[in-house]
Amino acid sequence: MRNLLYALTALAVMGLVFWAYRENYGTQKALKQVAKLQTEIAGLKENLGMQRAEWAFLNRPSRLHQLALLNFDKLKLVPMSPSQFGDVSQIPFAPPPAADPAGSPGMAAGADPAAKTAHPAAAGGGRTALNTPLAKPGQKR
Numbered sequence: 001m002r003n004l005l006y007a008l009t010a011l012a013v014m015g016l017v018f019w020a021y022r023e024n025y026g027t028q029k030a031l032k033q034v035a036k037l038q039t040e041i042a043g044l045k046e047n048l049g050m051q052r053a054e055w056a057f058l059n060r061p062s063r064l065h066q067l068a069l070l071n072f073d074k075l076k077l078v079p080m081s082p083s084q085f086g087d088v089s090q091i092p093f094a095p096p097p098a099a100d101p102a103g104s105p106g107m108a109a110g111a112d113p114a115a116k117t118a119h120p121a122a123a124g125g126g127r128t129a130l131n132t133p134l135a136k137p138g139q140k141r
Contacts, residue, residue, distance in 0.1 A: 068077050 068075065071077075
């Protein structure tokens with residue numbers, strides 16, 4: 001009985017040694033991976049800093065002004081002016097719905113209930129506030 005207890009204890013110790021060995025090497029492998037990732041992160045941060053510096057260098061106002069002057073014929077960039085924007089009065093809004101003397105909601109007087117259109121734009125010739133072209137600045141409607 002005592003020999004069996006010694007054998008089981010020896011097997012348990014060998015099992016614990018094997019487990020500790022695996023945990024030790026697993027931890028070392030994880031630490032190497034962490035060090036590798038930290039090195040990669042440091043390289044990426046350095047690269048990002050370099051790219052930000054390059055972006056700032058390329059977007060200098062003096063450089064952009066020179067590029068705009070060199071490519072004026074192609075780009076036709078001009079300073080913005082208030083006349084380039086539209087006015088609220090140029091936006092075509094939908095007319096208000098007509099008053100219904102019959103009192104039935106959704107039906108105009110004398111309208112045939114069977115002749116309803118599928119889309120409100122179809123009744124108005126297809127023109128709505130969303131697809132009517134805006135007048136250009138200085139152009140009358």
